[in-house]
Every structure is written in structure tokens, then in C-alpha cells.
Amino acid sequence: MPKTAVYNMEGKAIGEIELSEEIFAAPINEAAMHLMVRSYLAAQRQGTQSALTRGEVRGGGRKIYRQKGTGNARHHGNRAPQFKHGGVVFAPKPRDYDLAVNKKVRRVAFKSAMTAKLNAGEIIVVDKIELKEAKTKLMAAALKALQAEKKALVVLPERDENVIRATANLAGAKVSYVNTLNVYDILNAGKLVLAKSAVAGVEEVYA
Numbered sequence: 001m002p003k004t005a006v007y008n009m010e011g012k013a014i015g016e017i018e019l020s021e022e023i024f025a026a027p028i029n030e031a032a033m034h035l036m037v038r039s040y041l042a043a044q045r046q047g048t049q050s051a052l053t054r055g056e057v058r059g060g061g062r063k064i065y066r067q068k069g070t071g072n073a074r075h076h077g078n079r080a081p082q083f084k085h086g087g088v089v090f091a092p093k094p095r096d097y098d099l100a101v102n103k104k105v106r107r108v109a110f111k112s113a114m115t116a117k118l119n120a121g122e123i124i125v126v127d128k129i130e131l132k133e134a135k136t137k138l139m140a141a142a143l144k145a146l147q148a149e150k151k152a153l154v155v156l157p158e159r160d161e162n163v164i165r166a167t168a169n170l171a172g173a174k175v176s177y178v179n180t181l182n183v184y185d186i187l188n189a190g191k192l193v194l195a196k197s198a199v200a201g202v203e204e205v206y207a
Contacts, residue, residue, distance in 0.1 A: 001025075002118060006125050006196060011145030017125055017196065020203040024118045026111035033116075033183055036109040039099040040184040047095045054079050054087030106183075110206060113186040122191050124148055129156060129195040134165035143173060143193070151190030155181060157197040178202055 002024045006015040019025075054060075060079030067074055081089045101109075117123050124146050131138050143149045151172040156163060158177065167173045176185055178201035186192060194202070 004118065004123060004125055006127055007146060008127050009129070009142045009145070011142075011147070014127060017199065019118070019199065020207045022207045023111050023114050023203060024123075026108075026115045028112045028116055028119075029108050030112070032105050032109035033112050033187065035099075035101055035105060036113075036183040037187065039101045040182060042097040042099045045097040047097050049092045050094055051088040051091035053089075053091045054081060056091075057085070057087040059085070107206060109183045110181075110186075113183045114202075117186060117189075117192050122189075124191055124193045125196055125199055126193060127196050129154060129163060129193070130160065131162040131166055134162040136166050136169045139163065139166035139173070140170060143170070146191070146193060148191035148193050151188075152193050153185055153189035153191070155192065155194045155198045155202075157195055157201050178205065 001021050002019045003016050004019060005013045006017050008014050054077075057079045060077030063076050064078050065072065065075070079086045081087055114123075126146065129142075131142075140149065143152050146152075149172065152174070154163065154167060154173060154175045156175060156177055164175050167175050172190070174185065174189070176182075178198050181202070
């Protein structure tokens, strides 16, 4: 069973925790992780782009000149794509970019991501993540003490306003919860800073 140290907010090791083998020592499936990252990024796209085809653009009902005898190419209206103010060839239309991933693959990808982070030494378990005040400097000092100041994903068991507000102004830090944790955020983070109670929550949901 994998183990890792438990730290306090001052960055001092105060103990050790045993982690679920099913989540933190799972086979790493890169294909599943790649699919989940693609699905996450695709879901961020609004899909609201739109342009007019030659059939939708305004005007162009009259033939611009006679068919024969001008020496020019044969045209009907002046709203074909080669003309100024003409329609767009294969014009983009609003669409849904969502990429469906089944539940089994999502779970495999999550376990793979957590295992990869642990193997890389990028998971930091903290006894309690809490602040007396919602001060950015307090959160910055805590992340620096934990050596996670560059790009940290702070995982809480539930919403904590002080931690959220103190982290909001830190460029490299982001707050997540057990029920909103996703593969993209895990892989994108430099360090994963988990509250001890959040580890228990993750194990309860995914084990």
C-alpha cells in the first residue's frame, strides 16, 4: 500500500498516511487520460461561431452581366464566395463540441492521473488546509512552505471561503473540491495539495 508524508501548513512533516492502492497505485493508462483531457478542452469551446453561405447572404438576386459576349467568366449573382461581400465556402455554424466519455474510462483516467502524480512526487497531503483570515499573503506563505508556490491545485473536502478568497489572487494557484476534481486539472497542476480529509473523500468516491 502506497504511503506519503503528511505536512502542516508550515511545511513540516508531522506524520504519514496510507493511500488507497486502487487509486494511487493503479496501472497508468495514457490513452484514457488523453481522452479525458480532450473531452475537457472540447467542453470549454462555446461552439457559437457562425458565418453566412452564399444562399444566406443579403443581395445578389440579379445576374451581374449577360452570359455571353463580354469576355469575362460566366456569373449569376455577385454573392458567390469569390466576390466581395459574398458568402463563405463551407461556412461554420453553431455546434456542440462535447466528446462523450463513458464512466468506466473516466474512472480509469482519474486513477491513472492520481497514480502518475504520486509517482512523480507531486502530491502533498496537508493535515488541515485552513486560514484564520482571507489574506493572500497567508496562502502564498503556506504554498511556499509546502514548495508548491509555482502551480498548485488545492483540493478541499468542501467550500472554505477564506481559502478560496486568499487563493484567488495567486496566479499559479487554483482551488478545487473532491466532487469537482477532474483529470485535466490534476495533470495541469505542478503540485497537488490535498487536505487529509479530501484524500478520504477521494478514496470514498473512487475506490
